[in-house]
Amino acid sequence: MNDGVRLRLVILRVLAVSLLVTLGARLWVLQVLDGAHYRRVAEDNRVREVVTPAPRGMILDDQGAALVRNRTSLVISVNRSTTDRQRDGGKAVFEQLSSVIGMSVADIEKKIRFCGPKVPQPCWTGSPYQPVPIAKDATPQQALAIIEHPDRFPGITADLEAVREYPFGPLAAHELGYLAPVSQSQLDQQTAQLKKDGKPSSDGTYHLNSLVGVAGLESVYDTALRGVDGVQDLEVDRFGRVSGTASNTAPIAGDNVVLNLDQGVQAAAEQALRATLDKLPGDAKARTASAVVLNVKTGGVIALASLPSYDPSVFVGGISQQDYQSLSDPANGIPLLSRAYQGTGPAGSTFKIVSTATAMGLLGAKPDQKFPCSPTLQIGSQTFHNFEGESAGPITLHQALVISCDVIFDGFAYDEWLRDGGLRNGKGPYPPAAENFVKMAREMGFGSKSGIDLPGESAGAVVDRAQAQQIWSELKDSYCRRAKNGYPEEKDPATAKRYQQYAAEACVDGYLYNAGAAAQFAIGQGQYLSVSPLQLAVAYASVANGGTVYEPQLAKAIVAPDGTVVKRFAPVVKSKVDVPPDVLGYIREALHGVTTEPGGTGTGVFADWPSNIIPIGGKTGTAEVEGHQDTSWFASFAPVNDPQYAVVVSVPDSGQGAMYAAPVVKSIYQAIFGVGRPAALPGGLPPASLPSVVHDAGAIAAPQANGPAGAVPPVAAGALPDAAAPGAAGGAVLPAALRAGPAATGGQPAQVGVTSAGGPRAPPSSGAG
Structure with a gap:
């Protein structure tokens, strides 16, 4: 065998040994190192x-x-x-x-x-x-x-x-x-x-x-x-x-x-809203309204209503594209959108609780101090008016809230704007602006999400000077383009011309935090403020309970099928309002005067209300919206002497707060406390305990009697004149389908049905006594 042949044999032996070693190593990796993985893969292929x-x-x-x-x-x-x-x-x-x-x-x-x-x-x-x-x-x-x-x-x-x-x-x-x-x-x-x-x-x-x-x-x-x-x-x-x-x-x-939510109160709120919308002119399908009922002592959501609504069963088995488009169509009012926590806008005079707290808590206004409630207030080239040019002369802040005098709060905001440096467009440097009205609004929960346990909540807007500058920087090009090209899509020439003028002004100096907008902020209007009904309810709850801002919670507990309580949801404190207790007490008394004192903007609605038994504090609001009719607001809490609930109602494109929102609020309180109808919450208080599972029967039982001893008693049917009956003052008669729902079976092996005590309860009836 010559050397060439011998060399080839050696090379072949080396290659053969290398292949065997490689195969052996690979086999070791597959069977030992990655054996568990491939056994799992093989199992997956077999199963x-x-x-x-x-x-x-x-x-x-x-x-x-x-x-x-x-x-x-x-x-x-x-x-x-x-x-x-x-x-x-x-x-x-x-x-x-x-x-x-x-x-x-x-x-x-x-x-x-x-x-x-x-x-x-x-x-x-x-x-x-x-x-x-x-x-x-x-x-x-x-x-x-x-x-x-x-x-x-x-x-x-x-x-x-x-x-x-x-x-x-x-x-x-x-x-x-x-x-x-x-x-x-x-x-x-x-x-x-x-x-x-x-x-x-x-x-x-x-x-x-x-x-x-x-x-x-x-x-x-x-x-x-x-x-x-x-x-x-x-x-x-x-x-x-x-x-x-x-x-x-x-x-x-x-x-x-x-849930904390109560079916009877929810049904009463939705039906009262529907009755109000049905009275309004125009396309009923596109009409919207919302209501919020909170437990001021815990943040529990008793009711959260928004119209138009939809039937969730349309999604069972899959929704058609046509149905989904209908639920998303603005022409139908976008039924999928909840105006209660996803919709925002100006709050009107309901926002004056913030301005009063600012004036008394941060700016030194005194309880008995009087301020001029003149028909108008001139700020630069702008003239601010009271409603219908009314004048009340020198009055206290208590009276200013009762009769809703705008110019007093406009004046506070203008003076504060001047102290903060006005336009601040001259040579600086300027000291940091106090922005007390903005500060107080944020303390009460405006300008940020409330934290409710629902997805998609809107944060609204509370704009300070720095944010105004930032917003202008982002929108400047759009303003200037609109100033040049106008609004050809706007059908009304006068409106298009006005919008173009706004754009031209914003193009030049839209970054300036102007006095007019600051004054409007104090009365719940203008470009620097946007709130949701839920945020307003949270703010009124904080005034009612002494300054605690709670996160609204729908869920009360999670309960296993066998009745075991898996989790209880304790109240969550979001923040505290830095206002002296006596100032909050002063505001509460003034809001009580709105529904009881001569000249109060809510006395016409609550004239026949049993205020000696269930005193209500509230505030009307009529918010102006460009291109729309006014938004009607009413924000409230009750009972004034021991607040338990905050109720807020908003009806866009309607009119004055006392005409549309306030009667709905009254109807909701009638349902809660049983005024002229059976009470949705016996004793006027939420249940003191959770519904429980009856183990032998596998059914849900109603909780124990509501509230502690000494609860506010319901007002007996017939205690009020006919004018207080639902419908006569904004209430509504519930349809039979809501008065008596079907038996509520659980559809689970451990829960064969709901007892008569725990099934769908009859919402408040229409009886007026």
């Missing part, structure tokens, strides 16, 4: 999941009435793992099924096909091994036709399935929310997190056919409500045929969420 959705928890009001529950529905489904193995792919079975459920074979095949990039709806997004529902709410006759003839319908099942139900229709729809199929992005995020944590995919909360909360409380408390889905792992062969069951985990029902 397919079939998910049984867990019964979702109920959402209950403070008395135990089910606002959202589950109902059982007969669902007919197609199991493709069976029909696909049939000789004709299930065609014969589908023809038999078509004659039973009245659906064409073509439509059945569309519903059971798998979704993909080029496959439009309808299609199936779930697992190939999951039965595909094709007919929900089937009739018993249809189900029996399938169950009694399994030989004719192989692969077809008829089962009971829990679906979401809203017993009171659109009542509190914005707060309750709705469900929708889990999105692909949610599934991808879950997969990435499970991979990062080294957990199998079966540990995930969501599955391909999961429904998740996407709005309201259904979204915020989705984790508690959803429970744990049951998972059946099916063993399959290499052809995808089921050969056995690897494991089976039963579903665990979700927890129930108990």
Whole structure:
């Protein structure tokens, strides 16, 4: 053997040894180092999941009435793992099924096909091994036709399935929310997190056919409500045929969420708003209004109403594109939007509690000091007027709130603006501006989100000098372009010309914090202020309770299906108002005068109110909005001697606060305290305890009697003249559908129904005595 041959043999031996070493190393990596991973992958290839959705928890009001529950529905489904193995792919079975459920074979095949990039709806997004529902709410006759003839319908099942139900229709729809199929992005995020944590995919909360909360409380408390889905792992062969069951985990029902919200008060608020909107001229579909009722001692949300509303059941089983567009259409008032916490605008004179607190708490105004309430006040080139040019002469701030004198508060704001350096456009440097009116507004919760346990809350706006400069910098180019090109889209030439003049002025010196806008801020108007009804209710609650700003809370507790209290939600203090207690007391007394003293802007509405039993403090507001009719406001609290509730109502595009919003507030108090009607809250106080589960019966029982001893007694029906009856002063008669709702079953194994004491209670009736 020559040297060349010997060299080639050595090279071949080296290559062979290298290949063996490489293969051995790779085999060690696959079997030892990454063995667990590949065993898991192999297991995943061998096992397919079939998910049984867990019964979702109920959402209950403070008395135990089910606002959202589950109902059982007969669902007919197609199991493709069976029909696909049939000789004709299930065609014969589908023809038999078509004659039973009245659906064409073509439509059945569309519903059971798998979704993909080029496959439009309808299609199936779930697992190939999951039965595909094709007919929900089937009739018993249809189900029996399938169950009694399994030989004719192989692969077809008829089962009971829990679906979401809203017993009171659109009542509190914005707060309750709705469900929708889990999105692909949610599934991808879950997969990435499970991979990062080294957990199998079966540990995930969501599955391909999961429904998740996407709005309201259904979204915020989705984790508690959803429970744990049951998972059946099916063993399959290499052809995808089921050969056995690897494991089976039963579903665990979700927890129930108990609210501070009261169904009776909510129904009364929504019906009173509807009655008011029905009286207004114009397109009723586009009319909007909102109401807020808070527990001033805890921040609990007793009612949160917004019209127009919608029925959440439209989302059950999937909403059509046409229906969704209708719910989002401004011509219909955008029913999906809650004006109570997502809508903002000027608050009008209801904002004067902030200005009074600023004048007395920060600027040195005295309780008995008198200020001129003249018909007008001149600030630069602008003339500010009292309502209809009224004059009251020298009066105290108490009287200024009672009769709602604008120019006194305009004057305070103008003087403060001067102390802060006026326009501050000369040579500086200037000392930092105190901006006391802005400071006080923010202390009372304006200009920031209240913290309510709902998604999408608006923060409103409280603009200071620095923010005004920033906003102008961002919008300057737009102002200047509009100053040059005008507003050709505006139909009214006079309005277009006025807007163009505004734009021209803003283009030049829009960064200046001008005196006129500062004065308007003090009376709840102008470009520097925008508030939501919820924020205004939080502010009035802080005045009523002595200066504590609470975060509004809908949820009161989370309760397991067996009645165990999983979590109680304690009141959350957001901030404290830095105002002396005597000043807050002075404001409360002045607001009481609004509804009781001669000249008070609310006395006409509350003239027949039993103020000696349930004294009410409140403030009217009439906010001017460019291009619209006035917004009617009324903000209040009661009882004045021991405040328990703050009630705020806003009716845009209507008129004066005393004409539209105040009667709605009165109707809500009638419902709460039982004035001329049965009380929604017996004793005038929220329940002292939670609804409880009766273990033997598996039912929800109402909580104990409301409140401690000494509670404000309800006013007996007949105690007031007919003028105080609902409808005569802004109240409204509730329809029968709201006066007596259906029995509220839980739709869960541990909760077969709600007791008569804890079911939907009859809201206040229309009886006037």
